[in-house]
Amino acid sequence: TSAIEEPLDPFSLVSDELSAIANRLRLMVVAEVPKLALATDCFLTMGAQGKGFRAAVLLLMSKALHMPLPQLTADGVFICLKELNARHQCIAETAEMIYVAGLLHDNVLDDAETNCGMGSLNTVMGNKLSVLAGDFLLSRAFVALAKLKNTEVISLLAVVVEHLVSGETMQMTTSEERRSMEYYLQKTFYKTASLIANSCKAIAFLAGQTAEVELLAYNYGRNLGMAYQLTDDVLDFTGSSSSLGKGSLSDINKNIVTAPILFAMEEYPQLREVVDRGFGNRSDVKLALDYLHKSRGLDRTRELAAEHADEAVKAIEALPASDDEDVIKSRRALVNLTRRVITGTK
Ligand code: FPP
Ligand code: MG
Ligand code: MG
Secondary structure (H helix, E strand, C coil), X not given: CHHHHCCCCCCHHHHHHXXXXXXXXXXXXXXXXXXXXHHHHHHHCCCCCCCCHHHHHHHHHHHHCCCCCCEXXXXXXXXXXXXXXXXXXXXXXXXXXXXXXXXXXXXHHCCCCEECCEECHHHHHCHHHHHHHHHHHHHXXXXXXXXXXXXXXXXXXXXXXXXXXXXXXHHCCCCHHHXXXXXXXXXXXXXXXXHHHHHHHHHHHHCCCCHHHHHHHHHHHHHHHHHHHHHHHHHHHHCCHHHCCCCCCHHHHCCCCCHXXXXXXXXXXXXXXXXXXXXXXXXXXXXXXXXXXXXXXXXHHHHHHHHHHHHHHHHHHCCCCCCCHHHHHHHHHHHHHHHHHHHCCC
């Protein structure tokens, strides 16, 4: 048992498959649209800097739900494990493509200057090409997915795209709903957690798992995604350990209200009018930060992230028991990942 108990780098279990996916994606884009090769450099750093995070979670979920051969799939067909793995890799690849497509559009919406630590495509190649690159990746994701000939899975990921767009749209609102925690949490589910939740569900579905296991996979993804975004929203104020306690403050500067400010507003209702003015001037930003640091806003957001991480762990623990060592290792890696997510270690 000692080998099983030592801490596990969640990515190391799937690093070969991750680089295979990265290479396939890059070759595909380079062959089809050479100009877009730049856009895919993000894929090449998979496993690092949080890139490939989604694919890694999905590949680990695939292993965590591993059952003895042969498998009866949801369509009632027996397929071999090799075929199931190929289908699961397709889901991981598709999820990454949808994510990067979203990021390429997001960079245009946000006027982002960098991405993955390099000049973002919109600044290097312009907004037009960035939008088209996103469209290309999105179409390609669904071309790949369609090859699985499984309408349920296509539908799960089509809903994800709808959610991404809804989340971005909700974030753009200027009316009073942006002061509501409920609205923020719904937006966060759409923008970040739906992709992981629904693709985890697709992994379970393709493996022919019961509705119960499908729901556990979905709940793992949903809670992991929520914990990830809540932590990201804290780090936007505080910075990671490497940035000497200085956050980028990009959310508040873009007039995006996140959980830390919403919690601070509960303690200091005076913050409401500041939020309503829209952070158009620096003194309002400073005022909001003063209230935030006096309040428990950052701590309460961290606590909420930790609660979601715990829920994610519970979902993994509720999976049907297995004595297969690879299954146990993968489940431990998924549990580990929840800890990494809430400490901002990507
Ligand atoms: C990053 O958020 C943005 C997303 C995760 C989703 C973007 C989705 C769209 C623009 C809708 C269109 C979707 C598709 C699939 C074409 P962020 O700006 O908070 O994070 P950042 O700091 O990494 O930029
Ligand atoms: Mg952005
Ligand atoms: Mg954005």
